[in-house]
Amino acid sequence: MGGNSGTALVVGAGVGGLATAIGLRRAGWEVTVLERRAALERYGTAFGIHPTAQSALDRLGLGDALRARAVPYRDGWIRRPDGTVLAALPLERIERKAGRPELLVSRPYLIDALLAELDRLGGTKIEYGRPLAGEAASLVADPATDQAVGRAAAPAPLPPGVDLLVGADGINSAVRTAHFGARSRPRRIDTVAWIGTAGFETGVYGETWGAGRFFGMTPVEPGRTNWYATVPEATTADELRGAFADWHDPIPRVLAETDPATWIRYEMRHLYPALPAFTAAGRVALVGDAAHAMTPNLGQGACTALLDAEALTRAVAERGPAGLPAALRAYGAERRRSAQRVAFASRNLHRFMSARRPALRDALVGLLPG
Incomplete structure (x- = not known):
């Protein structure tokens, strides 16, 4: 060298x-x-x-x-859980x-x-x-x-x-x-994060902010959607699905049609x-x-x-x-x-x-x- x-x-x-x-x-x-x-x-x-x-x-x-x-x-938007658009990213x-x-x-x-x-x-x-x-x-x-x-x-x-x-x-x-x-x-900051990849394109991207929790979706490659969610109390896949069951489409579908075995769960921390x-x-x-x-x-x-x-x-x-x-x-x-x-x-x-x-x-x- x-x-x-x-x-x-x-x-x-x-x-x-x-x-x-x-x-x-x-x-x-x-x-x-x-x-x-x-x-x-x-x-x-x-x-x-x-x-x-x-x-x-x-x-x-x-x-x-x-x-x-x-x-x-x-193309990404901030929404309420009912789907109402609050602002553009x-x-x-x-x-x-x-x-x-x-x-x-x-x-x-x-x-x-x-x-x-x-x-x-x-x-x-x-x-x-x-x-x-x-x-x-x-x-x-x-x-x-x-x-x-x-x-x-x-x-x-x-x-x-x-x-x-x-x-x-x-x-x-x-x-x-x-x-x-x-x-x-x-x-620790007392929040649990989950991430995963859905096997379809949602066409709906950005973040949805609720009370003490949020859900995000982004494109990642053709035919797939990256998603992430945080909620303080959810410790199992069923609990996570329940936490977002009444949120706007396609959030429930993303969680329902993504294999929990592929999800990653971690405690959010910072230095x-x-x-x-x-x-x-x-x-x-x-x-x-x-x-x-x-x-x-x-x-x-x-x-x-x-x-x-x-x-x-x-x-x-x-x-x-x-x-x-x-x-x-x-x-x-x-x-x-x-x-x-x-x-x-x-x-x-x-x-x-x-x-x-x-x-x-x-x-x-x-x-x-x-």
């Missing part, structure tokens, strides 16, 4: 980790990716890719692969400002496109079934209690021979806890308090959920991970291994406040969308421009 190459260890093979590995390989770095799972998960949910994240993918050399399978999102405004529309792409396809690009570039080792070894592996939040299992008295050392360690290992990041401490950690830095010791950086895990209400999780990955690897490429501390400072200056503003806005939107007394909320939404 020449004298400008360095050695990087990326922990986590999700969207942010794979995009970071691609950017580093394009800069000539030797890269190893550790993934704690034995194989990557390819569940069929959709990612919304904002034009800014599309530009990041263009700079990583992946824009054409995205556009080959993505569908534009141009700001999709037209986004397209007018950026000159291109929001895109929706299936998660499995985006993961496969990232893997294909890494394979094309060559030289990256992905080691599956490999969590971060040593002390850092035990310093994670217990998902049953949201309490830190341990606390690093001092930053953990980097593995031998590694110039740059990138934590892309999600909301329960071992890299974050080992190198940034346990104060910022996952916190709190916000981290004071995304980098440490001039050699450690966090990207994606490891740095700023947020509620999914703005649909920006994948976008912010891609923006992080591109900004980090661009800064590293510009300065080389000798300038790594300066590169990480530049990355933090570019991304931390921006990503944390998105996370804060998403959490506030969740509160607004989930209001249990929705009359005032609906009146305010109705004042939004169409």
Whole structure:
């Protein structure tokens, strides 16, 4: 790779980790990716890719692969449970400002496109079934209690021979806890989320907001519809179907005709308090959920991970291994406040969308421009 190459260890093979590995390989770095799972998960949910994240993918050399399978999102509305339209989603405004529309792409396809690009570039080792070894592996939040299992008295050392360690290992990041401490950690927000894919096109897209719950539908690819729902009390498929049984068509049909075995249920969480830095010791950086895990209400999780990955690897490429501390400072200056503003806005939107007394909320939404 020449004298400008360095050695990087990326922990986590999700969207942010794979995009970071691609950017580093394009800069000539030797890269190893550790993934704690034995194989990557390819569940069929959709990612919304904002034009800014599309530009990041263009700079990583992946824009054409995205556009080959993505569908534009141009028609979405906010509705009441009875189907009354309250407002349009700001999709037209986004397209007018950026000159291109929001895109929706299936998660499995985006993961496969990232893997294909890494394979094309060559030289990256992905080691599956490999969590971060040593002390850092035990310093994670217990998902049953949201309490830190341990606390690093001092930053953990980097593995031998590694110039740059990138934590892309999600909301329960071992890299974050080992190198940034346990104060910022996952916190529950007492809402259960469900996601799935219906085997037909509903033709009705956007979000429906009720009292303490909401339901969303987006296109994802021909013949399929991505859907998501949140409701505090639903713990089974039957309870979820019951919670939306009297909502407008086609919501009951989507739930009735989608196999619950394919649904994904998870407790919504976010990272709190916000981290004071995304980098440490001039050699450690966090990207994606490891740095700023947020509620999914703005649909920006994948976008912010891609923006992080591109900004980090661009800064590293510009300065080389000798300038790594300066590169990480530049990355933090570019991304931390921006990503944390998105996370804060998403959490506030969740509160607004989930209001249990929705009359005032609906009146305010109705004042939004169409």
